[in-house]
Amino acid sequence: MKIAFNAIRVSNRAGSGFDTFIINFVNEFARYVYSQKLNIDFDIYTFYPQHFPEVKKENIKQVKILFWKIAGSAAKTPNHTDTLKHKIFNQLSGLKNFLADYLRIFWTQFVFPFLARKYDLTVALTEYDAALFINKQMVIVHNTVPFLFPDFPTKYRFYTYQLLPKILRKCKIITVSNILKEELVNMFSLDPQKISVVYEGVDQKIFHPAPESEIELFKKRYQIAGDYILAVGHSHPMKNFSGVVQAFSLIRKNHKINLVIAGYADKKLPLSDGMIFLGHVPNDKLYILYSGAKCFVFPTWHEGFGLPPLEAMACGCPVVVSNRGSLPEVCGEAAIYVDPDKPENIAQEVLKVLNVLNVLNDDVVFNQMIKKGFEQAKRFSWEKTVKDFLDIFGKFSENAYLEK
Incomplete structure (x- = not known):
């Protein structure tokens, strides 16, 4: 044939x-x-x-x-x-x-x-x-x-x-x-x-945890100072970048952390302190960006599949995603779910992840989150x-x- x-x-x-x-x-x-x-x-x-x-x-x-x-x-x-x-x-x-x-x-x-x-x-x-x-x-x-x-x-x-x-x-x-x-x-x-x-x-040869030295070089090249939350995607309204930005404004009241957006985000999004737009990042560099993030946020209104959360998991990054579309099916128990219509809910769940890392310093909880992510990502090749x-x-x- x-x-x-x-x-x-x-x-x-x-x-x-x-x-x-x-x-x-x-x-x-x-x-x-x-x-x-x-x-x-x-x-x-x-x-x-x-x-x-x-x-x-x-x-x-x-x-x-x-x-x-x-x-x-x-x-x-x-x-x-x-x-x-x-x-x-x-x-x-x-x-x-x-x-x-x-x-x-x-x-x-x-x-x-x-x-x-x-x-x-x-x-x-x-x-x-x-x-x-x-x-x-x-x-x-x-x-x-x-x-x-x-x-x-x-x-x-x-x-x-x-x-x-x-x-x-x-x-x-x-x-x-x-x-x-x-x-x-x-x-x-x-x-x-x-x-x-x-x-x-998920291409495990590309998406894997990056060494700290690579993360630091990447941050220096893209002028990212300090810790950051990551969002990836394009400017389609479905990606709900407006919800991400609103949630970030609430997060900044509690944590002086940056929001890095990779991809073609809507230029009409309101800018605020701590927001960094990188534009297009090649796939062979994206794993470094995932690896350096303290949390990956993906509160889209709908996905047919939703590959970025799995890529983030494969790189050892905690993931906060929407509870709609295919994401619960694809991410399983390895993600934290939020209502994409509620920026305060997005902010609340991201803050929980940041608190585990920075306030509670709970390595056990953090390692369990990362382990679940690795296991989930390996299910897809x-x-x-x-x-x-x-x-x-x-x-x-x-x-x-x-x-x-």
């Missing part, structure tokens, strides 16, 4: 959750298939082959269309914050991202279906990369936020609300959590038998993700779920 993976969602910079999933999954899939000498022929379609070092060159199909080189480009943001040069850069970056987004949609809907004819199966690695005119298709769904929170900003509104439901009703679906499967069944009256669950993974996918793929290849 010959498979085509649609991986054009991956950007040059590769800093999003989609990027993390696709890059890790595809590389592990290739490594496993080659090492086990499985009788599976596959091709990867992507703008940026450099993200897939485990894939042989003959299995990489680089997509080249008009403007492809600027699609999702990764030019570094100037250090200036309020200059005309910076404003022009932001406008050009926005235009590039706009072009990138719609080039991906256009290619997937109108070019990929012709290429797909020579394959027995295509795999859309995100829900935004599924094609209406491909029948033998498997779609990996990562979240249902546009349907749960229709007032939140949504890209590709026509595709999301008009085409995606039609696509999901005619193909095999994989979700990254059980709660996501339940949501899809309820939203679209889908047959549960057509939906399988495959968890994401990319090798297991690939093995679970291949098990589903085996059933799919026998036409068990194909609609006639």
Whole structure:
């Protein structure tokens, strides 16, 4: 059987959750298939082959269309914050991202279906990369936020609300959590038998406790003075950075600690003393940031899976997360849960962690928190993700779920 993976969602910079999933999954899939000498022929379609070092060159199909080189480009943001040069850069970056987004949609809907004819199966690695005119298709769904929170900003509104439901009703679906499967069944009256669950993974080779010397060098480079709480994510309202900032203002009344935000946080967030915005931090440096944090806070309103808390656990960082979406399913008993609607609750639970560290100095309680985190993170690996996918793929290849 010959498979085509649609991986054009991956950007040059590769800093999003989609990027993390696709890059890790595809590389592990290739490594496993080659090492086990499985009788599976596959091709990867992507703008940026450099993200897939485990894939042989003959299995990489680089997509080249008009403007492809600027699609999702990764030019570094100037250090200036309020200059005309910076404003022009932001406008050009926005235009590039706009072009990138719609080039991906256009290619997937109108070019990929012709290429797909020579394959027995295509795999859309995100829900935004599924094609209406491909029948033998498997779609990996990562979240249902546009349907749960229709007032939140949504890209590709026509595709999301008009085409995606039609696509999901005619193909095999994989979700990254059980709660996501339940949501899809309820939203679209889908047959549960057509939906399988495959968890994401944590790369233990990257995410592990960093030595103190590396932490100190990292803090010096990014000008982080003293202890800090960490939040990671992008500017989508679902990430609830406003709740984090409100909770931090309450925390600062009791602890002179910093709040470090890594990722593309909303520039409209109110700034206060102790807040540090780092912007994009590469994955190969992120483990240092997790390792140095006194607490990782992730009070999002909804997650389809929620990988950052597991990454933090793998680095030995205590985790405070939302009690909604997939997070209780994924984090188990290794996290402290909060109501994301209540900043005072977020602050209260973070303060409990800080009190264990700084006031009570209770090594036993702290070590138990860290141990639970390590154990939980080890339950999720990319090798297991690939093995679970291949098990589903085996059933799919026998036409068990194909609609006639």
